[in-house]
Amino acid sequence: xxxxxxxxxxxxxxxxxxxxxxxxxxxxxxxxxxxxxxxxxxxxxxxxxxxxxxxxxxxxxxxxxxxxxxxxxxxxxxxxxxxxxxxxxxxxxxxxxxxxxxxxxxxxxxxxxxxxxxxxxxxxxxxxxxxxxxxxxxxxxxxxxxxxxxxxxxxxxxxxxxxxxxxxxxxxxxxxxxxxxxxxxxxxxxxxxxxxxxxxxxxxxxxxxxxxxxxxxxxxxxxxxxxxxxxxxxxxxxxxxxxxxxxxxxxxxxxxxxxxxxxxxxxxxxxxxxxxxxxxxxxxxxxxxxxxxxxxxxxxxxxxxxxxxxxxxxxxxxxxxxxxxxxxxxxxxxxxxxxxxxxxxxxxxxxxxxxxxxxxxxxxxxxxxxxxxxxxxxxxxxxxxxxxxxxxxxxxxxxxxxxxxxxxxxxxxxxxxxxxxxxxxxxxxxxxxxxxxxxxxxxxxxxxxxxxxxxxxxxxxxxxxxxxxxxxxxxxxxxxxxxxxxxxxxxxxxxxxxxxxxxxxxxxxxxxxxxxxxxxxxxxxxxxxxxxxxxxxxxxxxxxxxxxxxxxxxxxxxxxxxxxxxxxxxxxxxxxxxxxxxxxxxxxxxxxxxxxxxxxxxxxxxxxxxxxxxxxxxxxxxxxxxxxxxxxxxxxxxxxxxxxxxxxxxxxxxxxxxxxxxxxxxxxxxxxxxxxxxxxxxxxxxxxxxxxxxxxxxxxxxxxxxxxxxxxxxxxxxxxxxxxxxxxxxxxxxxxxxx
Numbered sequence: 001x002x003x004x005x006x007x008x009x010x011x012x013x014x015x016x017x018x019x020x021x022x023x024x025x026x027x028x029x030x031x032x033x034x035x036x037x038x039x040x041x042x043x044x045x046x047x048x049x050x051x052x053x054x055x056x057x058x059x060x061x062x063x064x065x066x067x068x069x070x071x072x073x074x075x076x077x078x079x080x081x082x083x084x085x086x087x088x089x090x091x092x093x094x095x096x097x098x099x100x101x102x103x104x105x106x107x108x109x110x111x112x113x114x115x116x117x118x119x120x121x122x123x124x125x126x127x128x129x130x131x132x133x134x135x136x137x138x139x140x141x142x143x144x145x146x147x148x149x150x151x152x153x154x155x156x157x158x159x160x161x162x163x164x165x166x167x168x169x170x171x172x173x174x175x176x177x178x179x180x181x182x183x184x185x186x187x188x189x190x191x192x193x194x195x196x197x198x199x200x201x202x203x204x205x206x207x208x209x210x211x212x213x214x215x216x217x218x219x220x221x222x223x224x225x226x227x228x229x230x231x232x233x234x235x236x237x238x239x240x241x242x243x244x245x246x247x248x249x250x251x252x253x254x255x256x257x258x259x260x261x262x263x264x265x266x267x268x269x270x271x272x273x274x275x276x277x278x279x280x281x282x283x284x285x286x287x288x289x290x291x292x293x294x295x296x297x298x299x300x301x302x303x304x305x306x307x308x309x310x311x312x313x314x315x316x317x318x319x320x321x322x323x324x325x326x327x328x329x330x331x332x333x334x335x336x337x338x339x340x341x342x343x344x345x346x347x348x349x350x351x352x353x354x355x356x357x358x359x360x361x362x363x364x365x366x367x368x369x370x371x372x373x374x375x376x377x378x379x380x381x382x383x384x385x386x387x388x389x390x391x392x393x394x395x396x397x398x399x400x401x402x403x404x405x406x407x408x409x410x411x412x413x414x415x416x417x418x419x420x421x422x423x424x425x426x427x428x429x430x431x432x433x434x435x436x437x438x439x440x441x442x443x444x445x446x447x448x449x450x451x452x453x454x455x456x457x458x459x460x461x462x463x464x465x466x467x468x469x470x471x472x473x474x475x476x477x478x479x480x481x482x483x484x485x486x487x488x489x490x491x492x493x494x495x496x497x498x499x500x501x502x503x504x505x506x507x508x509x510x511x512x513x514x515x516x517x518x519x520x521x522x523x524x525x526x527x528x529x530x531x532x533x534x535x536x537x538x539x540x541x542x543x544x545x546x547x548x549x550x551x552x553x554x555x556x557x558x559x560x561x562x563x564x565x566x567x568x569x570x571x572x573x574x575x576x577x578x579x580x581x582x583x584x585x586x587x588x589x590x591x592x593x594x595x596x597x598x599x600x601x602x603x604x605x606x607x608x609x610x611x612x613x614x615x616x617x618x619x620x621x622x623x624x625x626x627x628x629x630x631x632x633x634x635x636x637x638x639x640x641x642x643x644x645x646x647x648x649x650x651x652x653x654x655x656x657x658x659x660x661x662x663x664x665x666x667x668x669x670x671x672x673x674x675x676x677x678x679x680x681x682x683x684x685x686x687x688x689x690x691x692x693x694x695x696x697x698x699x700x701x702x703x704x705x706x707x708x709x710x711x712x713x714x715x716x717x718x719x720x721x722x723x724x725x726x727x728x729x730x731x732x733x734x735x736x737x738x739x
Contacts, residue, residue, distance in 0.1 A: 020043060020069060021041040021043060021069055021072055021226075022224070023069065023146075023221075023225045023226065024041050024072055024073055024146075024226075025041070026224065027076075027146065027147075028076070031088065031093050031095040031096060031143060032096050035096075035102060038059070038061035038062060038102055039061060039062050039064065039076065040056055040059075040061065040062070040063045041063075041064045041065075041072045041076075042066075043065075043066055043067065043068070043069070043072070044065050044067060045067070046067035047067070048112060048116065049066075049067060049070055049071040049074070049112065049113040049116070050066065050067050050071055050110070050112035051064060051066040051067075051071040051072060051074060051078075051109075051110065051111050052064075052065045052075070052108050052109070052110050053075045053076075053078065053079045053105055053108065053109035053110075054105055054108055054109075055104050055106070060101070060102070062079055062102060062105060064076055064079070068226060069225070069226025070118075070146070070149060070151040071111075071113070071226075073147050073149065073226055074111060074147070074149035077147035077148060077149070078111055079109055080095055080147075081471055082109060083103045083104075083105060083106075083109070084098050084102070084103055085098070085470055085474060085476055086098055086471060086474050087471040087472065088143060088144050088147060089144075089443065089472070090140075090141075091558050091559055091618060092140065092558060093140065093143065094558075094559075097474045098474070111454050112454070113149060113453055113454055114454065114456050115394075115430055115431045115453055116430055116431065117151065117152050117392075117430050117431025117432075118148075118149050118150045118151050118431060118432060118453050119150070119153070119154075119372065119431050119432070119433025120150045120152075120153040120433055121153055121154035121156070121434070121435070122398070122437050123156060123188050123191070123192070123300070123302070124188045124437050125436065125437060125438060125439060126154075126156050126157065126188055127184075127187060127188040127189070127649065128403040128437055128438035128439075128649075128663055129438045129439040129440065130157075130439075131184050131185045131187075131628075131649075132184070132624070132627035132631065132642070132646065133627065134627070135217050135218070137627075138217070138218055139221065142218070142221050142222060142225060143225070145225075145227065146225035148450040148451070149450060149454060150227060150433075151226065151227050151228060152229075152338075152431070152433075153222060154229075154230045154300060155218055155219050155222060155230060155231055155232075156191075156232060157211050157214055158208075158211040158212040158214060159187070159191060159215075159232045160181050160187065160208045160211070160212075161208050161209065161212035161215075162284055162287050163234070164177055164181075166283045166287065167180075167239065169283055170242065170245065170246075170276075170280060170283075171245045172242060172245065176241035177239055177241075178202045178203075179196070179197050179202070180196050180197065180238075180239040180267075181196075181197075181198070181202075181203040181208075182195055182196065182197065182198050183198035183199070183200045183203065183641075183648075184203070184642065185645050185646065185648075186645075190237075190267075191232070191235070191237070192235075192237075192302060192306070193236075193237035193254045193266070193267045193269060193305070194258075194266075194267075194305065194307065195267070196266075196267045197263065197264045199264065199648070199655035200648065204638060206632075206638065207631065210631060212291075215292075216292065219231075219293075220292075222295075223293075228295070228298060229292075229295060229296050229298075230298045230338050231288060231292070231296050231298070231299055231300070232284075232288070232299065232300055232301075233284065233285060233300065233301045233328060233337075234277075234280050234281040234283075234284040234285075234301075234327075235302065235303055236271065236272060236277060236324075237267045237268070237269060237270075238267070238268050238269070239267075239268070240268045242268065242270065243268065246276055249270060249276045250271040251268050251270050251271070252271070252310060253266050253267075253268055253269070254266040254267050254268065254269045254307050255307045255308050255310075257306060257307065258654075259654075260658050261655075261656075264655075266307070271320070271323075272319075272320055272323035272324040272327060273320070277324075278323075278327040281327035281330070282327070282330060282331040285299070285328070285331045285332060297334040297335055297336055298335075298336045298338050299328055299335055299336070299338065301324065301338070301339060302339050302340050302342075303324070304343045304347070305340065305342060306342075306343070306346050306347065308350045309350075312350065312352075312355055314354055314358035315358070317355055317359040317362070318359065318361055318362040319362065320359065320362065321359050321360065321361075322362035323362075325337055325363045325364075325368070325369075335368075336368055336370060337363060337369045338370040338372070339369070339370075339371055339372070340372045340374050341371050341374050341381050341393070342374045344356060345374065345379050345381060353384075353385070356385055357389055360388060360389050360391055361389070363391070366390045366391055366428060367392055367430075369391045369392065370391075370392045370393065370394060370431070371388050371391055371392070372394050372396050372435060373393050373394060373396055374396050374398050374435050375398040375435075376395045376396050376397065376398075376417070376421070377397045377398065377410065377414060378398070378399075378499075378502040379502065380395075380417075380421075382421060383421070383424070387427050387428045387429065390426075391428060392428055392429075392430040392431075393428060393429055393431070394429070394430065394432060394433050395418045395421050395422075395429055395431070395432045395433070396433050396434065396435040397414065397434055397435065397445070397446070398437070399442070399446075399503050399504060400437050400439075400440065400442065400503060401437050401438075401504060401524065401525055401662070402437055402438055402662045402664065403438020403440045403663055403665060404438070404440070404503075404504045404505075404525070404663075404664060404665075405441050405504070405566075405569070406505030406506055406507060406570065406573070407441070407442060407489070407493040407505070407537075407566070407567075408494070408496055408503070408504050409442055409444070409445035409494040409496065410445075410494070410495060410496050410497070411444070411445065411464075411465075411494050411495065412461060414445060414448050414449045414452065415448060415458040415459045415464075416458050418432050418453075419456070419457075419458060431453075432449060432450075432453040434449065438663065440665070441566055442504065444465070444490075444494065445494060447468065448461075448464060461490060462487070462490075465487065465490045466483055468486075469483060469486045472563075473554060473559060473560050474557070475553075475554075475557075478547065478554075479546070479547040479550045479551050481543040481544070481546045481547040481550065482544065482547045482554075485541075485543035485544045485547070488539055488540045488543070489536070489540050489567075492531040492535075493531060493536060493537070493570075497530070498522075498528070498530045500522035500523065500526070501522055501526050501528055501530055502523055502524060502526060503524075503525075503526075505526060505528070506525045506527055506664065507573040507576065508527050508576065508580060509580075509602075509605075509606060509679065510661055510664035510666070511527075511661050511664070512660060512661065512678075512701065512702055512705045513678060513679060513682035513701060513705070514698055515584055515587065515686075515696060515698075516584075518580065519577055519581065527577075529574055529577070533571065533574040533575070537570050537571045538571055538738070540567055541564065541567045541568060541731070541735060544560075544563065544564050544567065545564065545728075545732060545735055548560070548728055555727075555728050561615075561616055561727045561728075562618055564727065564728070564731045565613065565616045565618075565727060568609075568612045568734050569612065569613060569619070571734070572609040572734065572738060573666065575605055575738050576605050579598075579601040579602045579605060582598050582601070583595070583598045583599055583602060583683070583686075585598075586598035591690065592687050592688075595683070595687050596683070596687045599683030599686065599687070602679055602683065603676060603680060605738075606671055606672065606676045606679060608734060608737065608738075609666070609671050610668050610671045610676070611672075611724075611725060611730060612731065613667060613668035613671060614669075614672075615723055615724065615725045615726065615727040615730050615731075616723060616727055617722075617723055619666070619667050619668055620667055620668050620669060621665075621667040621668060621669030621670045621717070622669055622717065622721045622722070623667075624646055624650070624665075624667065625643055627646075628645070629642055640716060643716060643717065644713060644714065647712065649663055650664060650665050651664075651709045651712065652706065652710065652713060656710075657706045660705070660706070660709070668724075673712070674708075674709075674712050677708055677712070678708055681704050681708060682701060682704075685700070685701060685704065
């Protein structure tokens, strides 16, 4: 049965369109303006999320029928990728790069999601990647999400506006509140209750107001595109001053986080059993609904992200969850609690089976809670927890810590393990999703998982990779060397079978220098390279460069230029290991002059790497800083505050390096300035100890690195702001030198 139709006349022909699908017509107008009148969408009754795409013979256009708006978006995407051969990427949309006349469908293109939920976002992505984004940048990503079939993305921008209003209504003054929120890139951890306050100064009111306005646009667009935004809720983390206003309330300090000073951790926690918790929850959700409308019943709420409960008693844990959920249902009778399962990974010693069962058991039913099995591809918990004791859960790919950029993935696992989990006895898996901490590179490993969510059989990696490359370079007649280059990557960097390597590989030049402990590290932020560089990365780059020589039109493709820079980046990062090993060996057996000579290749590699990265806008420190400063307009004091926060987050993270190098990036300006200065300092220190016959000390090196970071973080960027040099010519020079 068709629903909500209205009629549009185009060139004498009547088009019937579904009013609920107008967001898709707007998407077509944005991304395919020359074909804005060529697509017709309509909704039909049916189970789950499914679509059919057929030719509209009377118009020479395309009709997409669907059971949900999200399914219609996916149907449009399948037509564009399968029949037209175009796609939309993080580097931009290429959906309009095809001839005037649409290719015919030639039958029926059908699809059905194998899970009801397709989720996107890690809570910390809002600190590592999107923190300084404008709506233009959000608009591209939201279209990317909709077309790939995501239907429950996290909408976590602007949280502070509502929260601070709740605190004001509770009687707190602005002075009492001002020391609570963190700086912009660190807000996710403030929301998690890990830290409070900002080492760059109080969070400006302008930031709070601007982000609230941005969130309104994001939520509205999500809804228009058929997505249900996962909205925040009141978690219980409060300024310490609340206890002064409510002396009888059950407010206690949460557990400290990491090595941060007491001035910024812990926050205070209002226990859910206290009536004040429910009062503040009602205030928060009511204000949120007034701001965004009644657009969602799904609320993200995490109380123990790397914070352990004050008691391990199972009755206590059951009651915490029961009272938290009751506070949601009291204001929204249809509320669904979405929580991250990261606590069961990071604090596995505390969260025993009995404690997890008690905590989850505080929420009645199976569909009233959605748990993100946050690290399914490397450290799943669903299989150890009896499918979360029947609660709905989502198979997630974490993959990327802190936005690190090393090439790594396991395509075979991503196309098989979700199906294994879905088909396991008693499975309560209801979704698949992406929970990468930072959205930096490795795009194929994210694409394939979202596509697998629409296939009940494992995708064929070879066939998938070939079609993916053709869409990426929007050309089905590519030189054979292109396919071979990506086949090499798919069989090596994206076929990581080493279970000791978890998530993206980090380069050793991004961590504090030392004479030991850098190379071959496994586990969290590992540096072990699980493939031979010469037969994989170097070979792949040579093949792509060959393709660029054979078909010069490739040099006009943004994604091709991105890829040859990215692979060059990985090649030089790997070559740095060889130079470092030579330096260490020389230091143990040779003179000061020999050490100085052995250190020079490391510095040369960093300079060369910086020059390659500088040729592409996606690898510029300037872009990160410009995005931050743009929020300040002409207010230089505010701009400097934002730049300081931006710089600190990708370097020291904390005021004294408490999470040093966690969110490191390989960007031009960061490599050629910050990392180069650190390794210059390190090699000079090695030479000095040799000449003075002094003992080497890691403590001295670390102290020097913190001082460099604190100084660098206070600088103001002076440029260059734009790309420098020719990408292909620079890559060819790197091939001659390093491949």
